[in-house]
Amino acid sequence: MEEQYNNLKIGERGAWVSIIAYLTLSALKLIIGYLSNSEALMADGLNNTTDIIVSVAVLIGLRFSRKPPDEDHPYGHWRAETIASLMASFIMMVVGMQVLYNAGRSIVDFRAETPDALAAWTAVGCALVMYGVYRFNCRLALRINSQAMMAAAKDNLSDAWVSIGAAVGIFGSQFGMPWLDPLAAVVVGFMICRTAWEIFRDATHNLTDGFDEQKLMKLRQTIEEIPGVKALNDIKARVHGNNVLVDVVIYVDPDLNVIESHHITEAIEKRMQEEHGIISVHVHVEPWEK
Template sequence: MDQVKYDNLKLGEKGAIISIIAYICLTAIKMVIGYTSNSEALKADGLNNATDIVASIAVLVGLRLAQRPADNDHTYGHWKAETVASLVASFIMMVVGLQVLYEAASSIFEGKSESPDLIAAWTGIVCAAVMYFVYRYNKRLALKIKSQAVMAAAKDNISDAWVSVGTVIGIVGSQFGLPWLDPLTAVLVGLLICKTAWGIFREATHHLTDGFDEALIIAYRDTISNVDGVDEVRDLRARNYGNNAVVDVVIVVRADMDIQTAHDISTNVEDEMFREYDVYTVHVHVEPGLDDSGKENTEYHYSKEANG
């Protein structure tokens, strides 16, 4: 199972590399056309793609670091490297977003009087189409390898496509005697960059502080409760290592049960969690419930850990 996950990380690198290549090309095109056509919105869109280069590189670096096996000082592996890289990328994106906001707001207050050349609008249309196709590729890849990082990259791709569409609207609108509409669109682009950066920061910090989806916790509990031999789920916790879910569960079984039967029940719990949710590791701790006489045997405890 570990090898399959490592192979998926390797395959996920392709999506990050394609995004990097696309963003480099689109950034260069948008910045050149933006300056020559005097379009603040297209320049802001270009800076947005520049931050996406950094974000995609962070995803690529994270995917590669996460492939490193466990060692003496990383006994759980390097899965969280991807999350740390995303956190760094969010800081960079926020700085650029604030810079775009500052320059766009300055342009509005200075009273821009010239509308950008329509070539800027055509550039935005072509770039939006390119990002849409990159989005479709990364989305298919993310679903295939079940990668949250690649799916996040795909969502970023489609977000950039919509930003380019908004840029085109602002540029075209400025042709109708509303030159301020172009820098106003740049402001909206800057706000979107900041919003995206905040979303990445919030998700990364949530994972790094061992936050976990409450709905999944409830689903895990229901699934384990339905395993034959499990009388009660006394405690259940989960956390993320990169894209991998690690589950710790305390189950209650009959106190008069022999250790081999308890072992088999814990194995069934693990197998069910691997099959239903593809979790990475399940640690099952078994505690005694009541025996046939209605008494609790407090001397019986059994723990078992398994990796998917």
């Protein structure tokens, strides 16, 4: 448990790096996008502002998750990050819809203007910076074995590609096709909405104790291979923040004594931690009826 809390502290570094990068890049994109009349770059800047919200949500969630269990929260506060992500998804969706509305109105009203090439080069430079942030957070996620940090790293990479897409649209508008700039903004708006939906979907799935059936099957196979386990009666799993809680009912030889049965449960707990990184396994033992 202490190792998990230490990993949460390390994970906060990645959140802070993302926040600082997004604050700097979003301000740069919004200012240059406004001065160069580039809707694509401004949309990309707004995309980064939503990423700031997500990063802050992750940071707040990590802070609350570190709180130890208390009388009102006997399982701890691990789901704080999930709740924060859910709230962030609502804000992201609103921003994405606003980007789509503004860009769509420019296309329909034929108000698209050819932006300055500086906007395109700004997008390219920001993409390179975000790729560097992605590499940093990816190494950090592998170091602490954090799915949340790895998801944040993948979001960093997607933001780099969004900037590249914005640059392509701006460069294309330089060749007599000014409508490519707002069209790129529309693409960015859709990507913001898609990301918001994915965060909302995953958060609600976890909060309602949903769990991937294929992963559950792998957990079942691991337990069935442990010596002394005659069969599985039932197995359940749910996501609790960055942790997975497993409840399993196994059948063992009825002639085993309490200590021997306990050794089997310890073997299950050890194997689940080594192979799947799960440290919370509740095992109930029942006698195998021949």
